[in-house]
Amino acid sequence: MDDRKLKILSAVVDEYIVSGEPVGSKAIMAHVKASSATIRNEMAELEKQGYLEQPHTSAGRVPTYKGYRLYVDKLMEQNPLSEEEKNKLDSMLPDDFVTEKDLVESASLALAELTKCATVVANSTPKFSLISKVEVIPTGKRMYVILMITSNGEIKNKVCRLEFDLTNEQLEFFDNFVKQNLNGVPISEISDANMEKLTEAMGAYMMTLSPLVSEVLKMTKELDRSVSLNGQKNLLTCKDLDQTEIISFLDNEKELMAFIDSTFSGLNVMFSPENDGFVIHNSSMITAPFSKDGQMAGALGLIGPMRIDYAKFIPYLEYFTSRITDLISERDDDDNND
Incomplete structure (x- = not known):
């Protein structure tokens, strides 16, 4: 795929995340230096390749999960967090926490509030738990x-x-x-x-x-393995998702662990069409691990529609998991020095 097609695909995803409406060639002209006709032809080619689809004959295009996958893996430019944003995220975590579970739960609730998605917390095998x-x-x-x-x-x-x-x-x-x-x-x-x-x-x-x-x-x-959810109401009020599928999903939270296993090797973005067992169609799940004593201790993630702001939300998620790792380590060091 040439550079222009990649830029057009990236622009379509960015526009669709913001508007939720099919994206036409005129909207893309603000991002790509090409005529409307050229952009339409390139979008048609991207559709043939499976990266875009056209909901209606006269409408613009929307990304397919294949388009989202290429966007997330190759094209997306993450928005680095400013010091002000980092301070805001820090303020949403407890200054003093009784247990590690309290800390992770606070991060999960904060992430749900920021993203308006559901959030998931999973632990790995509790090697460090006594x-x-x-x-x-x-x-x-x-x-x-x-x-x-x-x-x-x-x-x-x-x-x-x-x-x-x-x-x-x-x-x-x-x-x-x-x-x-x-x-x-x-x-x-x-x-x-x-x-x-x-x-x-x-x-x-x-x-x-x-x-x-x-x-x-x-x-x-x-x-040995546990998983919990927060922000379930965010899923139930999301117009992009089917409520019946969400209710079925919420009744089987434990099945989430099967989808989180790959998370423990690093940040993971999963799209529902790639996993037959994930019952919420048109959805995505982003998860990232946190550590204790240099080894994976668990994962924090969010679940929402495929049309979420990956460039904004992934830095939030990575910052929270990084802070969880640091705060657990700092508390352990303080305990050892007492």
Whole structure:
């Protein structure tokens, strides 16, 4: 593709992102030095090549997802953030956060507010997360709630129904056993084999308390991958997207993790036509990773129509993930120096 076609395609995408209306040759003349007839011919050629499409015979053209892909990968010029914009983004993050989860959640809410898109937060395998606390709380006859808290702020609870009531002695033994064998252990080290060894180490208490150990193992596996959304209303009020598809998507948030896997290698822009399993047609998802101790710890992203301002929103996303990485590192350094 020659340089003029690339400039025309870029101009069509830029104009369409702003107006939401099919773009004609006259609008492109402000960006490309060529006659209206020449531009029309080039746009027709771009249509044949699959980068543009014409909604109506008499209308201008709009980008296809193939056009967006080339635009994002090769043509887009990102708008660098000014110091004023960086200060504004910083002000939307907490000065002091209790857990890393609080920090990432704040960034997710801020990104949703800025972009008017939905935002997604996903964690990678929590290699750095430790079990901080496991507690068993009796709630009724043979009913117990297991509460687990991790070092990165994750809180999980699970109801466990036993075939018998536990005595105070059994509960006290389990509490002490957990403190000695699980508190401070990385989630990544919790495996079926390790937990089986722990269960056997309970000796006479093994038969009665093994169901609780099994539930703790299940909870750690659930922690292994998690995903959450903010700004869902932004999707539901977006005229470019189908509400029925959005509702179906929101009912299956966990399936998002399959689309985020590639994010952990760097910034990723995904278009719905490229992924059959992504139920919201005419949509896009942009995700970027954040790190802890030099390794990927999770991802932050946004979901909206294909007609979003990539040049503006990608710098927002990259700045937030960069700040999350820096702030986590700064807090860890402060903790180590205390």
